[in-house]
Amino acid sequence: MKRLVTISLSLSLVFGLSLGANDVANAKTKVKEYKNCTELNKDYKGGVARTSSVKNKGGKTKYKPHISKALYDANKKSDRDKDLIACEK
Structure with missing residues (x-):
């Protein structure tokens, strides 16, 4: 025992x-903070989404966004249309 x-x-x-x-x-x-969308899109072509359930307000896109809450929060300033996807393409 x-x-x-x-x-x-x-x-x-x-x-x-x-x-x-x-x-x-x-x-x-x-988490890396990018200075603009051009820099972010070099690493993440479709941009960065906060969650997998967000919908793009800006129209049709070519690429699917990378999903990361921490990365989105660090680069929130680049989300111009406030749809929870930064730098979507």
């Missing part, structure tokens, strides 16, 4: 520490 408790505590400590390290690494990852 003691051995089982010792093993379970050891495993929980190991997994708990490894999960905490990943959270810290992800929190420090910075």
